[in-house]
Amino acid sequence: MSHPNPTATSTAPRSAERPNLAMVFAIHGALTRDADLMVACIADLQPQDRVGRIPALCTYFAKFATQLENHHHHEDVVFFPALSAKVGAGAMAFDVLDAQHHALDGAIATLTSALQTLGDPRTGFVCAQQAALEAAQALRTRIGEHLTIEEGVAFPLYLDAISVTEHAELEARVQAMGTFEDLTFMIPWLFDTIPAPVTRRGGRRAARVPTGRVRRSSSGLSQPQPVPDGARP
Numbered sequence: 001m002s003h004p005n006p007t008a009t010s011t012a013p014r015s016a017e018r019p020n021l022a023m024v025f026a027i028h029g030a031l032t033r034d035a036d037l038m039v040a041c042i043a044d045l046q047p048q049d050r051v052g053r054i055p056a057l058c059t060y061f062a063k064f065a066t067q068l069e070n071h072h073h074h075e076d077v078v079f080f081p082a083l084s085a086k087v088g089a090g091a092m093a094f095d096v097l098d099a100q101h102h103a104l105d106g107a108i109a110t111l112t113s114a115l116q117t118l119g120d121p122r123t124g125f126v127c128a129q130q131a132a133l134e135a136a137q138a139l140r141t142r143i144g145e146h147l148t149i150e151e152g153v154a155f156p157l158y159l160d161a162i163s164v165t166e167h168a169e170l171e172a173r174v175q176a177m178g179t180f181e182d183l184t185f186m187i188p189w190l191f192d193t194i195p196a197p198v199t200r201r202g203g204r205r206a207a208r209v210p211t212g213r214v215r216r217s218s219s220g221l222s223q224p225q226p227v228p229d230g231a232r233p
Contacts, residue, residue, distance in 0.1 A: 018159045019167035026190045027071055028147050034064050035140040038111075042133045045118070047125045054119040061115060063185050065108045068143075070182065072101045074174045082170055083154060086161035093153045100146040107142050111135040 041057060076098075083092050114132040117123050162170070178186075 017164050019162055019164055021155065021159070023171075027067070028151070030190050031064075031068060031071075031143055032147065035136075035143050038064075038136045039133065039140055042118075042129065042136050045129055050119055050121055050125075054115070058112075058115045058119060061112065063189075065112065066182075067186060067189065068104065068108065070177075072104065074177065076101065078170050078173050079158070080154075082166070083158050083161060087157050092157055093149055096149055097146070097154065100142065100149065104139070104142050104146060107135070107139040111139050 038057075038061065045054065080092070080094060080097065084094055089095065111132065114128070114135040118125075118128040118132045120128070
C-alpha cells in the first residue's frame, strides 16, 4: 500500500462533537475476548477432540481470522490514510501500526497451520497441542500490543482531527465493502461467545470459557440454543 502523507499537519474537526468509535471498540473487544478463548480452548483439548471439536475450532478460527483481516484492511485503506492526511504518519505511529498488521498476518498463518496439524491423527497430539497453544498465545500477545498503540496513540488523534461528518463518510465507505455473509457472522460475534461445538466436550464446557448463547454460524456448526445448566463450569 502507499505510505500515508508524512508531512500533513493537524487539523481540528469542524465540530466540538467527536466521532463515535463504539463499533471499533466493540470489534477490538471481540478480538481480545476470542484471542483469550482460543488459548483456553486449545489448552483444554484432548486427543479424542480430533473428531468434532478441533474441526469446529479450525472453522471458527478461520472466521475469526477473516474478521481480523477485514478490520485491518479497512484501517489500511480508509481510516489510517484519512488520519495521516490530518496529522501526519509519524504522529500516528503509522509505521509501527503497519508493521504490527503484517506481524498479525504471520501470527494468523502460524496458528492456522498449527490447528490443522493438531487435528491430523497422523501427528503426535502432545507436541501438536503445545505448538498450537504457543501460536495462540503469540497471537493474543500481538493483538494486545497492537491495540495498545492504536488505542493509545492513534485514537486520541483521530478523535481530535476527524469530524463527525468525516467519520460518518469513512464508515459508509467501510460498510460498502462488506457482504451479507460477513454480517451474518460479525453481528452476533461482537456480542456472543464461541459456539458450543468448540467449547463443549463430554457434556461440559471448557475451563475458563464464558457461558452464553450459541450463535448461528453459516458453516452449520451450531444452532442457537440455551446452554444447559449442567454444562456450565
